[in-house]
Amino acid sequence: METLSVADLQRHPAPVGAQPDWTIPQRWSDYSKAEHAIWNRLFTRQLTQLQDRAVPAFLAGVKALGMGPTGIPRFDELNEELKRLTGWSVVAVPGLVPEEVFFHHLAHRQFVAGRFIRTTAQLDYLEEPDVFHDVFGHVPLLADPVYASYMQAYGEAGSRLHEDSAALTQLARLYWYTVEFGLIRDADRLRLFGAGIVSSNGESEYALDSPEPLRIGFDLKRTMLTDYRIDSFQKNYFVIDSFEDLVRRTSVDFAGIYKELEGIAPIAVGTRLPTDILFPPNRKP
Numbered sequence: 074m075e076t077l078s079v080a081d082l083q084r085h086p087a088p089v090g091a092q093p094d095w096t097i098p099q100r101w102s103d104y105s106k107a108e109h110a111i112w113n114r115l116f117t118r119q120l121t122q123l124q125d126r127a128v129p130a131f132l133a134g135v136k137a138l139g140m141g142p143t144g145i146p147r148f149d150e151l152n153e154e155l156k157r158l159t160g161w162s163v164v165a166v167p168g169l170v171p172e173e174v175f176f177h178h179l180a181h182r183q184f185v186a187g188r189f190i191r192t193t194a195q196l197d198y199l200e201e202p203d204v205f206h207d208v209f210g211h212v213p214l215l216a217d218p219v220y221a222s223y224m225q226a227y228g229e230a231g232s233r234l235h236e237d238s239a240a241l242t243q244l245a246r247l248y249w250y251t252v253e254f255g256l257i258r259d260a261d262r263l264r265l266f267g268a269g270i271v272s273s274n275g276e277s278e279y280a281l282d283s284p285e286p287l288r289i290g291f292d293l294k295r296t297m298l299t300d301y302r303i304d305s306f307q308k309n310y311f312v313i314d315s316f317e318d319l320v321r322r323t324s325v326d327f328a329g330i331y332k333e334l335e336g337i338a339p340i341a342v343g344t345r346l347p348t349d350i351l352f353p354p355n356r357k358p
């Protein structure tokens with residue numbers, strides 16, 4: 074496994090029991106029957122919901138990686154196929170990790186995943202990402218070569234930033250509105266690809282069908298300036314044309330963009346700008 078640089082490790086000492094790069098063993102055999110049952114319940118509910126909603130590459134990834142209502146996946150098994158397809162792997166971490174650690178893993182094609190799974194009381198909402206959000210939500214698309222390269226490039230862009238900078242906030246918004254809450258065009262309809270949506274039963278319907286939120290054509294600077302909510306469904310989503318198009322639009326000199334955006338006030342959630350290209354919901358009200 075690739076490791077973080079010495080300087081990074083010194084800035085962010087890992088918690089007791091974790092490796093210096095913050096990873097921990099998945100300890101798959103420690104999951105209880107009840108925990109596997111929660112995975113199975115969530116998996117079945119979401120896969121049914123996503124059949125005609127998720128981008129086809131997501132459903133293809135679920136299949137290619139052998140995910141099913143067959144208990145919490147073993148990361149070592151999942152990684153065999155994932156590595157073969159795109160060179161990515163999933164590594165377990167104890168919880169949220171510092172941004173710098175997160176970026177470095179992404180830059181090395183490693184996706185950090187929570188080891189724990191939510192309880193039955195938290196089926197519809199939880200604050201910290203668990204193994205269902207991280208693995209079901211994020212990992213299938215890592216089997217797609219173009220999306221896989223976007224994620225690595227994102228990690229590289231993040232690795233060049235200092236913590237607590239305005240630039241980091243802007244880059245985090247890009248992640249939020251693509252990797253977590255992105256929508257994508259597919260013929261004459263919209264589909265889901267963001268992990269925060271595909272792993273949420275309520276939002277996977279709302280994001281496509283509700284007349285409430287704005288669905289705005291992706292524009293890099295617009296996205297990087299737009300605030301977001303973490304405590305409710307989104308008030309605005311951004312729509313990409315394709316993963317190829319996303320890669321093309323983000324293959325830029327980010328340093329130049331941060332400079333351009335310096336001092337510009339963030340755009341409040343749910344704001345409609347005259348320059349926005351808007352998409353209607355899939356289901357007409």
Ligand SMILES: [Fe+2]
Nearest residue numbers: 202253268269
């Ligand atoms: Fe996530």
